[in-house]
Amino acid sequence: xxxxxxxxxxxxxxxxxxxxxxxxxxxxxxxxxxxxxxxxxxxxxxxxxxxxxxxxxxxxxxxxxxxxxxxxxxxxxxxxxxxxxxxxxxxxxxxxxxxxxxxxxxxxxxxxxxxxxxxxxxxxxxxxxxxxxxxxxxxxxxxxxxxxxxxxxxxxxxxxxxxxxxxxxxxxxxxxxxxxxxxxxxxx
Amino acid sequence: xxxxxxxxxxxxxxxxxxxxxxxxxxxxxxxxxxxxxxxxxxxxxxxxxxxxxxxxxxxxxxxxxxxxxxxxxxxxxxxxxxxxx
Numbered sequence: 055x056x057x058x059x060x061x062x063x064x065x066x067x068x069x070x071x072x073x074x075x076x077x078x079x080x081x082x083x084x085x086x087x088x089x090x091x092x093x094x095x096x097x098x099x100x101x102x103x104x105x106x107x108x109x110x111x112x113x114x115x116x117x118x119x120x121x122x123x124x125x126x127x128x129x130x131x132x133x134x135x136x137x138x139x140x141x142x143x144x145x146x147x148x149x150x151x152x153x154x155x156x157x158x159x160x161x162x163x164x165x166x167x168x169x170x171x172x173x174x175x176x177x178x179x180x181x182x183x184x185x186x187x188x189x190x191x192x193x194x195x196x197x198x199x200x201x202x203x204x205x206x207x208x209x210x211x212x213x214x215x216x217x218x219x220x221x222x223x224x225x226x227x228x229x230x231x232x233x234x235x236x237x238x239x240x241x242x
Numbered sequence: 243x244x245x246x247x248x249x250x251x252x253x254x255x256x257x258x259x260x261x262x263x264x265x266x267x268x269x270x271x272x273x274x275x276x277x278x279x280x281x282x283x284x285x286x287x288x289x290x291x292x293x294x295x296x297x298x299x300x301x302x303x304x305x306x307x308x309x310x311x312x313x314x315x316x317x318x319x320x321x322x323x324x325x326x327x
Contacts, residue, residue, distance in 0.1 A: 064327055068320040073310055081305035090315060097323050145251040153249025161285040167292065181300055199262065200297060206264060224262075225255040232286070232293055 062104055062113055067097055071114050075121055082125055082201050084182070092128060096121040125202065126212075129194050141189050141226045144233075161232065164240035177239060184234035188227050195220060196227035248272050250283050257287045261294045 063070070075096060080089040099120050107116055144159035146152050188196060195213070198204045199220070210217055248256075253276040259265040265273065277284045311319075 064323055065320075067323060068316045072316050072319065076311050077305065077308050080308040081301065084304065086309075090311065090319075094319050094322060097319065098326065101323065101326050145249070153251040155250050155282050160282045161289055163285065164289065164292075177296065178300055178303060181296055201301060206262070221255055221259055225258045228258045228261070228290065228293065229254070232289055235293065235296070236289075 061109075062100075062107055064097070064101060064104070067100075067117070071117055074114065075117060078118065079121060079125065082197075083128065088128070092121065092124045096124055099124070122202065122204070126194065126198060129197050141192055141230050143226075144229045159229075159233070162236060162241055164236065166240060180235065180239045181231075184231050184238065187234060188230060192223055192227040192230070195223045199224060246272060246275065248276055250276075250280060253277070253280065253283045254286050254290075257283070257290050261290055 072093070075093045076089060079092050080086060083089050083092070096117060100117055103120070107113075111119075144156055146154050146156060185193065185197070195209065195215075198209050199206065204212075206217060206220060209215075210220055215223075253273055256265050256269045256273040260270065260273070273287075277287055
């Protein structure tokens with residue numbers, strides 16, 4: 055707040071923004087060491103890009119924007135390690151039944167729905183697993199929109215996709231997540 | 243998308259959009275109408291709310307469990323910056 059608008063103060067970065075940036079990262083990436091590294095890398099990248107800083111936003115906003123990119127790159131990296139599974143379809147894609155549920159994909163009633171409210175380590179592990187299990191392309195966009203809470207138009211601009219394309223991808227990701235939770239938690 | 247009757251695929255897409263409060267007024271009308279007639283999508287829509295809650299809880303838990311950087315870790319990071327200044 056007190057920092058002047060057009061000047062960066064790298065010698066105070068950790069004091070001023072370290073906690074904020076680390077918190078931002080670690081709440082989105084569970085690996086603590088990795089989160090710390092990303093914060094460090096963010097500062098390095100910021101130094102390199104310092105001449106581009108125009109003072110249009112404040113220092114923290116600017117650093118956070120750089121950090122966001124780092125997190126996306128990290129998501130990309132871990133996802134590409136897993137190979138490219140395709141998401142399965144839950145609806146008929148053509149013919150008379152186009153757009154209708156494929157019978158074995160119809161959502162089943164959940165037997166222990168009440169268990170969703172508890173603060174349960176087990177459930178958290180399962181949701182992490184289910185998110186991890188999403189194929190590449192779906193995972194990146196789902197995480198950007200849902201975990202990072204980046205706005206839709208920003209993601210579309212960034213990844214050069216249309217809004218309807220984004221929703222198709224999020225739709226398929228959430229279909230798979232729901233089914234994954236059903237199979238591994240609710241109706242296990 | 244001017245039609246009023248939508249498929250299950252479209253209905254559940256709107257349900258997903260709705261989780262981010264981005265479904266338009268007319269989309270919500272069409273969804274509501276579809277849900278009146280379609281039990282499978284009704285189940286999906288109800289479970290979708292639960293999925294959203296679980297994810298929100300996960301994000302909250304993650305952020306409340308964050309232990310701040312130690313002063314030691316901080317000074318290492320700042321030192322690394324300083325060497326590049």
